[in-house]
Amino acid sequence: MAIAEAARELGLARIGVVSSLAPAGNNNHNGSTHFIYRLRQHPPGKAAVAYDYLMVSDNADDASHADLVTVSDFGRVKDRLKKKAKAGVGLEMTVAQARRMDAAGVARWLADVSALAGFCHSSGCQLVLSSGATSRCEMVSGRSFDALLRTCGIDPERHWAGLEKWLESRLSGRRVRVR
Numbered sequence: 001m002a003i004a005e006a007a008r009e010l011g012l013a014r015i016g017v018v019s020s021l022a023p024a025g026n027n028n029h030n031g032s033t034h035f036i037y038r039l040r041q042h043p044p045g046k047a048a049v050a051y052d053y054l055m056v057s058d059n060a061d062d063a064s065h066a067d068l069v070t071v072s073d074f075g076r077v078k079d080r081l082k083k084k085a086k087a088g089v090g091l092e093m094t095v096a097q098a099r100r101m102d103a104a105g106v107a108r109w110l111a112d113v114s115a116l117a118g119f120c121h122s123s124g125c126q127l128v129l130s131s132g133a134t135s136r137c138e139m140v141s142g143r144s145f146d147a148l149l150r151t152c153g154i155d156p157e158r159h160w161a162g163l164e165k166w167l168e169s170r171l172s173g174r175r176v177r178v179r
Helices: 002-010 074-084 095-099 103-123 142-151 156-172
Strands: 012-019 033-039 052-057 068-070 090-094 126-130
Touching (some): 074 103, 090 095
Parallel strands (some): 033 052, 052 068
């Protein structure tokens, strides 16, 4: 119950997990798992926090100050994103959306992912494809993500390398060293 109360108090939407299987000698990753919190509002107070977080929104009008904007229908918000999205913002589409669609809807979703990837490439934004999972049953494997990326004409290796670089740049300014 304490976790739920803390999540409400901090304005947490969801929590993402990053797990590294890199060797322990690697400076960037130590083979451990850590969390990246998805916040809808800034942490209380002006003091630095001892956890990694991203400011998220599902409103395209917030693209100028959010780290990550969830896009459900790219065609509907494309013009607003052209005006509001600054270079470096992450634009997220979730697989959870596509799970609830019929075949024609999935085809439109794949076309939206492709179009969003092109938009991100031309505007300096980062495409973030996530599972949108709210339970273990909704999680998506790495191979499935790679297949979706290839279907949308996106090279998975370049995408994941770019995503890692983007995520590190977003988190590095907020990171606090705990001794």
